[in-house]
Amino acid sequence: MENTRVFVGLGSCGIAAGAQDIYDYMETELKPAGTDLEVTSCVGMCYAEPIVEIEYEGERRRYGYVDKKFADELLESVKTGTFPEKNLIAQSDEGKEYLDRQVKIVLKNCGIINPESIDEYLEADGYKALTKCVEEYKPEEVVSIVKDSGLKGRGGAGFLTGLKWSFLAGAKGDYKYLVCNADEGDPGAFMDRSVLEGDPHKVIEGMLIAAYATGAKEGVIYCRAEYPLAIKRLNIAIKAGEEKNFIGDNILGTDFSFHLHVKEGAGAFVCGEETALMASIEGKRGMPRLRPPFPANSGINKSPTNINNVETYGNVPFIILNGAESFNKYAFKNSYGTKVFALAGKIKRGGLIEVPMGLTIREIVTEIGGGTSSGRPVKAVQMGGPAGGCIPERLFDTPIDYDSINETGAIMGSGGMVVMDDSTCMVDVARYFLAFTQNESCGKCTFCRIGTKRMLEILTRITDGKGEMEDLDKLVELAEHISKTSLCGLGQLAPNPVLTTIKYFREEYEAHIKDHKCPAGVCKSLITIQVIPDKCTGCTLCARVCPVSAIEGERKGIHVIDPETCTRCGLCIEACNFDAIEVV
């Protein structure tokens, strides 16, 4: 079919859900027929992966939950021109709920264009903003447009991007560096990965505009090694950009030159901090240092350097092309534009979303996300990863803007939003994050190095049922010291998950300490696993999966779990087909 194009979403999570198999399967049918089969990336509707889109006579239909059987139906419809109604995810009521509240600036092309084709990016107005800059604006004019837009750094701290650029532009030195921080390390966050996989040229164009505005000569994209597809697509994009003279010497026939390369990280969370990241680029241990001097004066190899996050650069082409007002019309308090979130955890419709500032957490969780996946009551959202905090359900009317989120004790962060229902233990969550930061502390500052370890020991004691009420005061005291005496954000913010859970879920801590109970049924030392006699059919499955042989019972007889031997691993609960095993 000549007027038909078929797109398969091949982002990392799509591939993990089986999209590559679907692509290969459809290719064998479509190629001989001469129908265009194209690669695109994540469109953000991760809950419905694998996703196939069909363009037929100018109309695009997006199908989700595509398995081989449904792929057959779609292949047939391409031949006949009559398309199935089921699994139409963008046009369905559910899809509308998911999409209607979103405003896509950074994610506009993600899942729509082929990220490996510069021509498709060009067709989607790509590199027009760069061209406009070099042809119409002086560098200082570009800086003021970005300042006027009110864009703040999307990596977490929320510093004004235009102001940061003006520091680099004004810095003394001939050779200036520009860095894109793509070392996305927060567990539960995948915004930057999706943007880099889905629209690498947009980030590169943002960097080129920044380079033009600030006079930077060399750019480095510091990307996590765990993101091989993002690295691959970035390298393809840089090569294509060089061939078209968007990157390199005398860009677009002017005397503006900028060279760009990708640097693979080697796995250290602290490298998300800008001075640590620069040390890592220089080939050293990624440890932060005292500021000043600030990177704008003394960064990589002591040269002036500016660092921004992936999403920050991704906003820039839109701002230049459409003007500062088109961006800051999305305004709430002191925050402007949109924010991308990775909506995950116990949520019905998880995925990548982009929402205007001012939308409330409740609107995101219940309207866009459709509530919890389990149908159980929602308890909290965790925002900001290990540096952030847990916001309880009673504060879900908090709007999304930097100031309001900070007031809750969490932070906007880079955009991880993990939803938790009543089967999540908040003490366990606090312990989980502290174990993470404790492990990732570079060890330079004493309180971060040892203080987090002591906090972790206390939390472990509480989850083991051996905590005392004074432990809560000790945790708060340690948290204050760690925050005050750490050099970088990792240490300063490390106590946040603990402080917010003590503030909002103190009763859960008290239940662990006073009653030796874990209300959510998570902490192993405080729970017992038992068979519900009325429901047990004596199928013997639980006894067979138990790794420590703690379950006894005859076939067709009621089984019994020996609490002394049981390690509370939960395998039997997962295996039982009759919901006959419970946690008490």
Place this chain on the structure above:
Amino acid sequence: MACKDCSNAVLEEARQIVKQVGSEPEKVIPLLQEIQNRHSYLPDNLVEAVAEVMEVPAADIYGVATFYSQFRFTPMGKHLIKVCKGTACHVSGADLLTASISDELGVEEGGTTEDMLFTLETVACLGCCSLAPVVMIDDKVYGKLTSSKVRKIVKEYKNGKH
């Protein structure tokens, strides 16, 4: 500074690697990544030989290597299993997956099986949060897992089906 245990062959490989990647100070991490790409870990004698070729103390290179979690100092099994410990996976039962794989293979987290077939590691976050809990085996990601599903997959690898 001379490397005592370095054979000529090892020194030759070190020269090759340094020539290919570069010898500037900022190339230390790419050099280590190249060594690990070739050998699946950082063999002592090769790291020392690279230090000798670069004319820097081996301790400088080890200082960098031990800082980053990507680098390992013992040989890796044929298949690398990485259990994701991201937040979404944690609240969806990632610990149970680690325990099941550990039980299936008889190896602790961070260890390699005696037959050198599997290395079991955990990773901070693979970024496939909507498919939680996930496990990555070599370059393939498996999502929405349960312990019985992951056991079945590991068994398939054991039997050479992948």
